[in-house]
Amino acid sequence: MSSSCECHNVDWMQPLKNGGYTEYRYIDGCRYTQGVSHPTFGMICQDKTNADIMDYPTYQSICKYNIQYQSNFPEDLYWFLKYGPGGSSYDSNFDENSPDHYLNHHSSVKEMFRSQGYDVDSSHLQRMSEVDEGVPPTPNTT
Numbered sequence: 001m002s003s004s005c006e007c008h009n010v011d012w013m014q015p016l017k018n019g020g021y022t023e024y025r026y027i028d029g030c031r032y033t034q035g036v037s038h039p040t041f042g043m044i045c046q047d048k049t050n051a052d053i054m055d056y057p058t059y060q061s062i063c064k065y066n067i068q069y070q071s072n073f074p075e076d077l078y079w080f081l082k083y084g085p086g087g088s089s090y091d092s093n094f095d096e097n098s099p100d101h102y103l104n105h106h107s108s109v110k111e112m113f114r115s116q117g118y119d120v121d122s123s124h125l126q127r128m129s130e131v132d133e134g135v136p137p138t139p140n141t142t
Contacts, residue, residue: 003054007065009041012074015087016102016109020080020094022087070127076109078127079120083113 010032015022024032026041035050037043045063048054060066065073067081085091092100093112106112114120 003048003058003062005045005062005064006042007044007063008072009038010044012065012077015080015084016074016076016094017096018094019098020085020087020089020091068128070129075127079109079113082125083118083120084109 009026011025011027014024026032026038028040030038032038032044035043035047037047043051043053045054045059045065049056049059054062063071065071067073067078080094084094092098093102095101096103102109102112106115110120119125
């Protein structure tokens with residue numbers, strides 16, 4: 001099994017369109033099931049790590065969808081997972097066919113939660129910047 005990032009083959013935005021259910025689908029429409037390899041796309045990085053196919057340092061270095069960092073993992077999904085309904089109940093704010101859908105009223109999920117009084121601006125809630133590969137940190141000379 002490849003040690004490349006295959007996370008781009010999952011439509012991570014599904015919960016923000018389907019009413020808030022954390023049911024993800026591959027880009028070919030097949031349902032994603034945690035820990036099960038897709039016949040064409042293989043496994044996402046976290047599943048490879050959980051199955052001991054990929055070690056954690058390799059996961060950290062190759063995954064382009066690491067949720068804790070500013071990555072390809074969708075920012076709106078990050079805030080949905082922080083403050084959303086939990087993935088098992090319907091919420092019209094996350095139903096793309098509902099007039100309540102967050103994009104009809106807000107520019108992002110973060111803005112929606114901010115308008116509802118949630119703390120979305122504390123530094124401990126922000127995603128960390130990724131260090132550019134091959135660029136060493138600048139030493140503090142002061």
